[in-house]
Amino acid sequence: MSVSPTPRTRRPLSDRNITLLFIMPTMVILVLMNVYPLFYSLYLSFTDYSVISAEPPKWIGLENYTTILSDQRFWSHFAVTGRFAFLSVGLQMLVGFGLALLIREKFRGSGLVTTLILVPMMLSPVVVGVFWRLMFNPSYGIFNYLLGFTDINTAPEWLGQPVLALWAIVIVDVWMWSPFVMLLSLAGLSAIPNYLYEAAAIDRAGAWFQFRRITLPQVMPLLLIAVLFRTIEALKQFDLVMGITGGGPGDATEMVSVRLYREAFQGQFDTGLSSALAYIVLIVIVAISNLYIRQLNKVREG
Amino acid sequence: MATIELRGVEKRFGDQYAVKPMDLTIESGEFVVLLGPSGCGKTTTLRMISGLEAVTGGAITFDGRDVTWSHPSDRDIAFVCQFFALYSHLTCHDNIAFPLQARGESRGEVKRQVAEVAELLQIGHLLNVRPGALSGGDQQRVALARALVRRPAAFLMDEPLGALDADFRETMRAEIKRLHLEQKATTVYVTHDQIEAMAMGDKIVVMSAAEVQQVGSPADVYYDPANLFVARFIGSPGMNLLSGRYEQGVFRFGTDQSYTVPADVKPALERAIGQGELILGFRPEAVNVQPSGPIASKVYASDLHGGYAMLHLDIGGETVVHARAGRGQRYAMDSEVRFDLDPEQVRFFHPATEEAIRKEQVS
Numbered sequence: 001m002s003v004s005p006t007p008r009t010r011r012p013l014s015d016r017n018i019t020l021l022f023i024m025p026t027m028v029i030l031v032l033m034n035v036y037p038l039f040y041s042l043y044l045s046f047t048d049y050s051v052i053s054a055e056p057p058k059w060i061g062l063e064n065y066t067t068i069l070s071d072q073r074f075w076s077h078f079a080v081t082g083r084f085a086f087l088s089v090g091l092q093m094l095v096g097f098g099l100a101l102l103i104r105e106k107f108r109g110s111g112l113v114t115t116l117i118l119v120p121m122m123l124s125p126v127v128v129g130v131f132w133r134l135m136f137n138p139s140y141g142i143f144n145y146l147l148g149f150t151d152i153n154t155a156p157e158w159l160g161q162p163v164l165a166l167w168a169i170v171i172v173d174v175w176m177w178s179p180f181v182m183l184l185s186l187a188g189l190s191a192i193p194n195y196l197y198e199a200a201a202i203d204r205a206g207a208w209f210q211f212r213r214i215t216l217p218q219v220m221p222l223l224l225i226a227v228l229f230r231t232i233e234a235l236k237q238f239d240l241v242m243g244i245t246g247g248g249p250g251d252a253t254e255m256v257s258v259r260l261y262r263e264a265f266q267g268q269f270d271t272g273l274s275s276a277l278a279y280i281v282l283i284v285i286v287a288i289s290n291l292y293i294r295q296l297n298k299v300r301e302g
Numbered sequence: 303m304a305t306i307e308l309r310g311v312e313k314r315f316g317d318q319y320a321v322k323p324m325d326l327t328i329e330s331g332e333f334v335v336l337l338g339p340s341g342c343g344k345t346t347t348l349r350m351i352s353g354l355e356a357v358t359g360g361a362i363t364f365d366g367r368d369v370t371w372s373h374p375s376d377r378d379i380a381f382v383c384q385f386f387a388l389y390s391h392l393t394c395h396d397n398i399a400f401p402l403q404a405r406g407e408s409r410g411e412v413k414r415q416v417a418e419v420a421e422l423l424q425i426g427h428l429l430n431v432r433p434g435a436l437s438g439g440d441q442q443r444v445a446l447a448r449a450l451v452r453r454p455a456a457f458l459m460d461e462p463l464g465a466l467d468a469d470f471r472e473t474m475r476a477e478i479k480r481l482h483l484e485q486k487a488t489t490v491y492v493t494h495d496q497i498e499a500m501a502m503g504d505k506i507v508v509m510s511a512a513e514v515q516q517v518g519s520p521a522d523v524y525y526d527p528a529n530l531f532v533a534r535f536i537g538s539p540g541m542n543l544l545s546g547r548y549e550q551g552v553f554r555f556g557t558d559q560s561y562t563v564p565a566d567v568k569p570a571l572e573r574a575i576g577q578g579e580l581i582l583g584f585r586p587e588a589v590n591v592q593p594s595g596p597i598a599s600k601v602y603a604s605d606l607h608g609g610y611a612m613l614h615l616d617i618g619g620e621t622v623v624h625a626r627a628g629r630g631q632r633y634a635m636d637s638e639v640r641f642d643l644d645p646e647q648v649r650f651f652h653p654a655t656e657e658a659i660r661k662e663q664v665s
Contacts, residue, residue, distance in 0.1 A: 198354050199387040203401035203452070204375040213400065217391040 045275035052269045064276035073251070074259070074277070078284075081255040084166060085234035088173040092230055095174055096181025097223065103182075104189050118183065120176045129243015132172045133159065136244070162252030165245050169253055172240055177230060184226040188219035220299050228292045235285050256281055303330045303488045304364045304378070304455035306351060311360035313346050319512045320346045323360060326507060326517065328456075330365075331486040333479075335503035337496060339535070343512040344492045345460055351490060352458050353377050364455060377456075380449030384461040386441045388433040394444045395420075395429040401452045419451045423477070439470040446481070456488040463498065475501060496536050500524065508532050525585070527649070530656040533583050539612075541583045542623035545653065548580040555582070556618030561596055564645035567661040574652060574659045581651040586612065588647035589625035595642035599623070601633045615639060 013021070045064055047057035068074045099117060103110055120128070135143045136158040149155035158168045192215065200210045238257040241247060247254035260281065264274035306328040313320040321343040328334045336344035349355035351362060353374035361370045369377050380401075381387075388397050395416055396403075402412045420426040423443045433441050442462055449457055462478070463471045479502050482489050493499055499506050500520040508515040508523055508531075516528035527533035533541035546555025551568055553561045561582065563571065571580070591613075599615035602622050606612075606629060613625040613633060625641065633639060650659040 193387075195383065195385065195387040196389060198374070199381065199383075199389075199448075200400070200404070201354070201374045202352065202379060202381045203404050203448070205400070205404035209404050213392075213403075214389060220391075 041275045042279065044272055045279050047272045049272040050269045051271045057272065060272070064273045065280070067273065068277055068280060074256075076251070077254055077256045077259045080166065080251075080253060081235060081237070081257075084170060084173075084237060084253075084255060085231055087167075088170045088177075088234050089227060089230045091170065091174045092178045092181050093223065093227060095178040096226065097185045097219075099178065099182040100185035100189055104186065114186075118179045121179045123176070125176070125239035126243050128172065128176055129240045132168070133244045136168055159245055160249055162249055165249055165253050169237075169240055169244055172244060173234070173237070176240075177233070181223075181226045181230065184222050185219060188222035189215070192218045217299075221296060224292060224296045224299060228289060228296070231288060231292070232285055235281065235288070303486060305330045305366075306456060306488060306490070307363045307366075308347075308351070309361045309363075311347070311350060311357050311362060313343070313350060313355065314358045319343075321350070322513045324514045326514070328488060328490060328505075330488055333482050333489045333491065333502060333504045335499040335506045336490065336492045336509060337499040337503075337506050337535075338494065338509035338515075340494055342509040344494075344507075344509050347509070348458050348460055348490060348492045351456075352379055352381050354381075378454050379456045379458055380452055380454040382442075382445050382449050382457065382459045382462045384464040386433070386445040386465075388441060388445055388448075390432065390434055393430055393432055394425065394436070394447075397433060397444055398429075398447045398451050400448060415451055416447075419447045422450070422481075423447050437470075438466045439474055442466065442474060443477075446478070450481070450485070454487075456490065457482075459489065459491045461493055462491075463495075464493070471498075478502065497538070500536075508535065510535070525647070526658070526660070527583075528658050530581070530583075530651050533649070533651065533658075537585060539586065539624045541585055541649070542621075542625075543651070544582045544617070544621060544623070546580060546582065547578060548575060549577050553580060553582050556620060559597060559618065561643070563650075564648060564661075567648075567650060567659070570659050570662050571650060573662075579653045580659075581653050583649040583651060584623075584643050584647055586624045586626040588644045589613075589623075589627070589641050590644065591625065591627055591631075591639055591641045593640055595640040597641055597643070599639050599641065601635055601637050601639055603635065604633045613639070615641070 044057060046059060046061060048060045048063075049055075049057035103114055103117075132143075135141045138144065138155055138157045138160070139152060141158075143158065144150075144155040156164055158164050196214050196218075197210060200214055205213065236257050237255050238261065241253055241255055241258050242261075245253045247258045256277070260274055260277050263270050263277060306326075308324060308326040310323045310325065311321065312323040324347070326334075336347055338344045346355060350357050353369070353372055353376075357370060361368060363369065364377060374381075388394075389400065392400070398416045398419060399412045402415060407415070416429070417426070420429055423446060425440060425443050425447060428436060428440055428444070433444060436444070442465075445462070459478075463474050466474060475498060478491075481487075482502075491499075491502060503520055505517065506520055506523050507517050510531050516523055516532045518526070518528075523532055523536050527536060527541065530543070533543065544553075544555050546553050548554075548563070548571055551563055551565075553563050555561070597617070599617045602614040602616040604611055604613045604627075609629065611627045611629045611631075611633075613627050615623050615625055617623060627633070651657065652659055
């Protein structure tokens with residue numbers, strides 16, 4: 001009989017335990033930073049509470065929600081946000097997809113042009129907002145000059161009139177984010193195999209017919225993703241508004257998230273009410289996203 | 303149906319030829335196969351006929367009309383390619399209807415014609431499905447239907463069966479052949495599969511290294527290859543080739559073996575090479591195994607192919623030739639076998655030019 005060496009006492013970890021070990025750190029962070037705040041703010045939205053007061057949250061049921069939903073001003077913030085989202089996403093899709101169609105064909109320097117077009121997207125929104133505010137300025141801003149309005153008395157006051165102010169933000173948002181739509185569209189366009197166009201040429205399809213029956217349906221999934229992303233972003237629009245108009249004139253460009261910021265961090269620091277408002281925004285965004293995603297799946301499956 | 307004519311058509315990239323200047327006439331209603339190994343220029347030739355690729359020289363005419371610089375849509379052709387090129391986002395019905403809708407046909411007319419073609423190809427039950435859900439064979443049927451529905455002047459097919467399973471290929475090959483006979487459509491068909499080419503073509507254009515090697519009927523290219531390339535490329539296995547010397551009516555090769563050249567080729571041989579190096583070629587079925595045969599060999603291996611046996615015969619330890627034999631007889635490995643060649647089926651090639659040396663026609 002041979003003497004066996006002393007067996008090592010450490011038992012190997014089971015697969016399950018290894019799995020848990022790998023997942024736990026992420027889970028802990030996720031719970032601490034996402035899940036807990038999510039549910040805590042849900043709880044706060046049913047309370048009367050301010051972070052700067054010494055009093056603990058007081059349960060008041062749905063009162064915060066009824067306050068918001070019965071206040072005419074909140075509805076008008078939602079209306080402004082919706083109008084902004086509709087205009088800016090719509091224009092971004094047109095401009096972005098149009099740009100993508102234009103620079104789809106490779107030409108000398110097309111790489112450089114693409115990169116230059118993408119620059120606005122990479123800037124900080126607050127910086128962009130502040131700079132555009134300067135450019136929109138009626139007395140020394142360059143925007144009116146470029147449009148050909150050189151007389152201060154007749155030049156439009158972009159940030160001074162309610163309708164124009166919203167358009168001003170739309171213009172900046174389109175300037176900044178059309179490149180993103182363009183990028184997604186380009187990805188979609190370059191994925192269309194060339195043989196489809198060859199087949200279409202042989203099938204004697206004209207340019208418009210090819211665009212309508214091949215290009216558009218083939219990039220549609222990516223276009224819808226762009227719409228989804230941009231709509232979510234537009235509904236949360238905050239930094240550009242703060243930089244350009246600060247919500248004015250009056251509250252003509254006061255979007256929901258701007259108002260949310262004011263409720264939460266200015267004046268009375270009404271944490272309970274702002275939590276409720278945040279939840280309403282969240283529900284709206286989730287609902288709209290769901291509609292889009294359903295549409296997207298329909299396009300994908302046919 | 304159109305007669306297609308290529309005159310001096312070439313494709314060049316810099317000073318590199320993809321297709322060297324070629325002349326070819328495709329008669330109306332003919333089934334012409336462009337055959338060759340990959341990279342030989344056959345697909346480029348087809349794409350030049352279709353107009354998807356521009357020529358760098360020469361002229362292409364359809365029924366006498368010069369289409370060299372016409373857009374593909376002005377040539378009235380249909381193109382079926384290896385990867386089907388179906389519109390993945392459209393149903394099969396809409397795929398087939400595409401060329402009709404592009405032409406602006408009325409809704410009722412489109413429906414009627416699609417149904418007719420679907421019936422012809424037996425894909426009526428697939429019309430509401432998207433191509434992605436179909437097998438390769440069915441996808442190719444849809445692609446064929448889309449080509450057929452237009453009733454074009456010519457069909458161009460680029461390895462349409464290349465992406466299909468072997469057994470499906472047989473079926474589709476028969477279907478395409480049948481369609482061709484029914485429609486009497488001028489068809490140009492590209493393939494690298496010589497069996498496919500032999501089975502389908504009225505005329506085969508063998509290409510290699512950007513150049514046309516031979517144009518002829520399947521029987522021509524099989525029995526009378528124009529050069530060594532065609533001799534090797536056509537047939538499986540290809541033609542057996544023996545290198546040797548020609549002296550006074552006798553072909554000497556291997557270790558002291560000789561074969562008496564059929565009398566009717568002698569004048570041609572003497573004119574072409576006089577005396578000297580020569581290559582003799584013969585197909586496996588030209589071999590007659592008989593004890594009194596002039597050529598000695600040893601059985602290297604033999605395998606049974608169902609209806610016949612293929613013998614691999616070692617000649618003098620230098621060359622292995624392939625011979626077809628009846629399946630009744632068994633041949634042991636390394637046993638001696640003597641054989642003769644059918645004089646009608648013996649071919650000769652010039653070793654330097656690689657061209658065939660053919661017997662002179664009695665005029």
